[in-house]
Amino acid sequence: MSKISGMSFDFDLSGTQIHADKMTLDITDNTTVAKTKGVPNGHTDGDVEAAGEMELDSTNYLLVMEQAKAAGSFRALKPFDITSYAKAGDDELKVEAFGCKLTISSLLDVDNNSADKTVHKLPFIVTDPDFVKINGVPYLTSEETAGLL
Numbered sequence: 001m002s003k004i005s006g007m008s009f010d011f012d013l014s015g016t017q018i019h020a021d022k023m024t025l026d027i028t029d030n031t032t033v034a035k036t037k038g039v040p041n042g043h044t045d046g047d048v049e050a051a052g053e054m055e056l057d058s059t060n061y062l063l064v065m066e067q068a069k070a071a072g073s074f075r076a077l078k079p080f081d082i083t084s085y086a087k088a089g090d091d092e093l094k095v096e097a098f099g100c101k102l103t104i105s106s107l108l109d110v111d112n113n114s115a116d117k118t119v120h121k122l123p124f125i126v127t128d129p130d131f132v133k134i135n136g137v138p139y140l141t142s143e144e145t146a147g148l149l
Contacts, residue, residue: 004088011054011084016067018060021119023084025052025097027132027139048140050097050126053105061120064102077102079127094135099128 011018030046056064068074079099086093106121126132129148132139 004086004091004093011082013064013067013080013082016063018054018056018063020054020056020060022055023052025050025082025084025095025132045144048131050132051124052097052100052126053121053123055119055121057117057119061122064122074102074104081128082124092135094133096130096133097124097126098130098132099126100124101127 006022011020011023027048027050029048031043032046033040034042034044065074068077071077079101082097082100084093084095084097102122102124104120105123106119108118108120110118129140129145130138131145138145
């Protein structure tokens with residue numbers, strides 16, 4: 001039986017299919033326990049944020065740079081949605097991150113003693129109130145995003 005692995009994923013950045021050698025997406029949810037007299041008594045919803053990083057080979061990095069060139073500069077790239085989709089057998093996983101703004105953290109990492117291909121690291125932050133959806137299920141409630149969408 002086939003299972004989802006890293007090789008199962010495809011990524012779409014603003015209509016351009018990109019192959020990422022590696023990609024992460026982390027959610028920070030500052031929900032915390034509420035206490036009365038030092039004893040847990042429910043919780044309070046905290047603020048949230050999401051960020052990640054893509055590692056691209058030079059071929060895929062140049063696809064992103066074509067979009068940057070069309071925008072006028074790398075920093076002028078508008079935030080875009082990232083859709084990550086995988087299917088293996090009966091298992092499907094679709095993770096969407098909305099309004100992702102790219103930066104560059106590792107423009108070059110060259111080792112002339114290595115046969116490994118060159119990779120470029122592009123961190124991103126999620127900036128849209130739609131935030132993140134997992135298999136179509138939003139992470140945030142509609143009450144949390146009321147008036148923002």
